[in-house]
Amino acid sequence: MDEMSDEHVIDQQIRRQASSALLDVQTAITTEGPTQVLGDVRSRVHGRAKRRRLVRVAAVSGILATLITSAVVVGHDDGKSGVVASNGATNGSRERVVENVGGDIPLVPRGNVALAAVDDGLFLWGGDHDNLGFGDSDVFSDGAIYRRSAKRWSRLPLAPMTASSAKPVAVTASPGVVVLARGTSTALWLDGESRWQEASTAPRAVDDLTVGGRHVYSYSAGATFDIDSRSWTPVPSPPQELSRPVVAWSGTEFVVVGGPGTPFADVEAIAFDPVDRTWRTLPPWMHFNAAALAALGDDGQVVVVNYDLQSARFDSETNSWSRLGEIPARSGEWIPTLLAAIGGPVVVMFDGLYQLDGESWRVFDERPPQESADGRVEIPTTGDWLSTGDTFWRAGVADRQFRIEMLRTSNG
Amino acid sequence: VRPRQVTSFGTRDQSSIEDLVQTEYPRLVAAVTCVTGSVPLAEDAVQEALARAWESERRGVYPTHLGAWVVTVALNLARSSHRRRRAERRAYARTGTPSVATSQQPPAMEFVSLVKDLPLRQRQVVTLHYLLDVDVQTMADVLGISTGTVKTALSRARSRLATQLEDGRDE
Numbered sequence: 397m398d399e400m401s402d403e404h405v406i407d408q409q410i411r412r413q414a415s416s417a418l419l420d421v422q423t424a425i426t427t428e429g430p431t432q433v434l435g436d437v438r439s440r441v442h443g444r445a446k447r448r449r450l451v452r453v454a455a456v457s458g459i460l461a462t463l464i465t466s467a468v469v470v471g472h473d474d475g476k477s478g479v480v481a482s483n484g485a486t487n488g489s490r491e492r493v494v495e496n497v498g499g500d501i502p503l504v505p506r507g508n509v510a511l512a513a514v515d516d517g518l519f520l521w522g523g524d525h526d527n528l529g530f531g532d533s534d535v536f537s538d539g540a541i542y543r544r545s546a547k548r549w550s551r552l553p554l555a556p557m558t559a560s561s562a563k564p565v566a567v568t569a570s571p572g573v574v575v576l577a578r579g580t581s582t583a584l585w586l587d588g589e590s591r592w593q594e595a596s597t598a599p600r601a602v603d604d605l606t607v608g609g610r611h612v613y614s615y616s617a618g619a620t621f622d623i624d625s626r627s628w629t630p631v632p633s634p635p636q637e638l639s640r641p642v643v644a645w646s647g648t649e650f651v652v653v654g655g656p657g658t659p660f661a662d663v664e665a666i667a668f669d670p671v672d673r674t675w676r677t678l679p680p681w682m683h684f685n686a687a688a689l690a691a692l693g694d695d696g697q698v699v700v701v702n703y704d705l706q707s708a709r710f711d712s713e714t715n716s717w718s719r720l721g722e723i724p725a726r727s728g729e730w731i732p733t734l735l736a737a738i739g740g741p742v743v744v745m746f747d748g749l750y751q752l753d754g755e756s757w758r759v760f761d762e763r764p765p766q767e768s769a770d771g772r773v774e775i776p777t778t779g780d781w782l783s784t785g786d787t788f789w790r791a792g793v794a795d796r797q798f799r800i801e802m803l804r805t806s807n808g
Numbered sequence: 809v810r811p812r813q814v815t816s817f818g819t820r821d822q823s824s825i826e827d828l829v830q831t832e833y834p835r836l837v838a839a840v841t842c843v844t845g846s847v848p849l850a851e852d853a854v855q856e857a858l859a860r861a862w863e864s865e866r867r868g869v870y871p872t873h874l875g876a877w878v879v880t881v882a883l884n885l886a887r888s889s890h891r892r893r894r895a896e897r898r899a900y901a902r903t904g905t906p907s908v909a910t911s912q913q914p915p916a917m918e919f920v921s922l923v924k925d926l927p928l929r930q931r932q933v934v935t936l937h938y939l940l941d942v943d944v945q946t947m948a949d950v951l952g953i954s955t956g957t958v959k960t961a962l963s964r965a966r967s968r969l970a971t972q973l974e975d976g977r978d979e
Contacts (some may be wrong), residue, residue, distance in 0.1 A: 403963075406969065406973070409973055410922075410938055410969055410973075411938055413922065414939050415938075417842045417916040417919035418839060418842055418939050420916045422834060422838040425841065425847050430829045430833060433833055433855065433858075434825075434826060434829055436855050437855055437858045437859045437862060440859035441862050441863055
C-alpha cells in the first residue's frame with residue numbers, strides 16, 4: 397500500500413513538473429503559423445520526391461560515367477574491389493577510390509567507435525549499439541585492427557579499460573602507439589608488440605584527444621597525457637571555458653576555439669603552450685558563428701571552418717587571423733564533419749570535399765563515386781571518421797552490417 | 809495545470825495532418841522542446857515527422873494516433889546532433905537571430921535535465937504520458953509494443969526519476 401502511495405506521489409510530482417515545463421515553453425516560444433508549417437512540410441515532401449527522381453536519372457548516367465572512368469583509372473587500383481572515379485574534366489590526375497573493408501570484421505555492428513591510425517591500417521575499438529532506437533544501448537569493449545597490406549582484420553586482446561557508456565576516443569600518439577580513453581579510463585595500445593599497457597585515469601572524462609609533437613592533450617579532461625610515464629597531468633585552468641570546443645595543434649600551441657556558451661555568439665580562441673604550461677587568449681577576430689566548427693593545425697597555422705561556410709586562418713608567427721574565401725558548398729550543405737590534410741592540401745568535408753587553394757576554396761572532386769542528384773560528391777556524413785595520410789576512413793552501419801569504408805585520394 | 813488531451817489522436821481523414829498542424833502544432837513542438845531543450849531542434853524534428861507521416865499516407869499507410877506518432881518519431885529524430893546543428897542553422901537563417909532557448913525558462917530546463925539521461929523508450933513514454941496525457945493502450949499502439957511493456961517502461965522511468973527528484977531535494 398505504501399509502495400503504491402509512494403508511486404502515486406512520484407507520479408504527481410513528475411506530472412506537476414511536466415505540466416509546468418510544458419506551460420512554460422508554450423508561453424515562451426513562438427512557432428511558425430499553420431500555413432507556414434504546412435508549406436515547410438510540403439517542401440520537404442516534394443523536395444524529397446524530386447530528389448528521388450533526379451537520383452534515378454543520375455544513377456543511369458552515373459553508371460555510364462563510372463564505366464567510362466573506371467576504364468581510365470582502374471590501372472592505379474588493384475582492380476578488384478571498390479568504386480573508382482576520376483574527374484578528368486577538372487583535375488585530370490586526381491582519383492578517388494572507395495572500398496568497403498568491413499565485410500570480414502570480427503565485431504558486432506556498432507556506432508560511436510574510437511578510430512586511430514596504426515602502421516598500415518586502422519585501429520577500431522569500443523562503440524555502442526542502441527538496439528534499433530529502443531531501450532538501453534549495448535556498450536562494447538572489444539576492438540580489431542585492419543591491415544591494408546594483408547587486407548584482413550584481427551581481433552584485439554582484452555583492453556585494460558573499465559566499463560563505461562561514454563564514447564571512446566583514440567589518437568595515434570607516435571608511430572605504433574595509440575592512446576585510448578573512455579570516460580576517465582585510459583590505456584595504450586603498442587601496435588609493434590601487439591599488447592596493451594595500463595595507464596593512469598584522467599582527472600575528468602576524456603571527450604577529445606589531440607596530438608602535438610610529443611604531447612597529447614585533452615581539453616575536456618583538462619590535462620596532458622605522457623606516453624612514457626603513462627600518466628595524466630592536469631593543466632592550469634583556461635582563461636575562459638569554451639562550449640563546443642575544437643582543438644588543433646599549431647606547431648607550438650594547442651589552439652582551442654569555441655563559443656562562450658550561448659548559440660550563435662561569436663567564437664573565442666585560446667591557446668595552451670604544453671612546454672611552459674601556460675594559457676593565452678588569442679586576439680579577437682571577425683564575426684564567426686560558434687557552432688559546428690572544425691579546426692586543423694598545419695605548420696604554425698590553424699584553419700577553422702563553421703557551418704556558415706565561413707573559414708579563417710590563424711598564423712602563429714603574426715599572431716593574427718585572416719578570413720579565407722567562402723566554401724563553394726551547396727545551399728544546405730553546412731556541416732563540416734571533418735577537416736583534414738590529405739596528400740598535402742587542406743580539405744574540408746561538408747557533404748562533399750573542398751580544398752583550400754591559397755586563400756580560397758575549390759571543389760576537390762566533382763565526379764562522385766556514388767551518384768548524386770546534381771553530379772557533385774555525395775559523402776555520407778554519418779558514422780565515425782578518421783583521416784590518415786591520403787585516406788579517409790569511415791565506420792558505420794548499413795542494413796545492420798558493419799561497413800568500414802576506405803576513401804583514398806591521390807594527387808597522382 | 810494539466811495538459812489537455814491531444815484531440816487528433818485516433819482520428820483519420822484526408823486532412824488529418826492539416827488538422828493536427830492547425831490545432832496541435834505548438835503543443836507538439838513544446839512537448840518535444842521539453843525533452844530536447846532546443847526549440848529549433850524540436851520544430852525541425854516535428855516538421856520532419858509530419859513530412860514522414862505525409863509520405864506514409866501517400867503510400868497508403870496511415871499512422872494511427874497521429875499526434876503521438878509524430879512526437880515519437882520527432883523524439884527519435886532529435887537524438888541526432890547532426891540534426892540539432894542543422895535545425896539551429898535553419899532557425900538562424902530564417903530569423904537572423906537566435907531562437908528562443910529554453911535556458912531562459914527554469915521549469916523547462918529542470919524537466920529537460922530530469923529526463924535527459926533516460927533511455928529512449930523511457931523518454932518516449934514519459935513524454936507521451938506526462939506531457940501529452942496519452943493513455944497506455946495508445947502508447948502501446950504507437951510504439952508497437954505491449955501494454956505490459958509500456959507499463960514496465962513507465963514504472964522504471966518513475967523509479968529513476970524518483971531517485972533524481974530525491975537527490976535534487978537533498979541538494
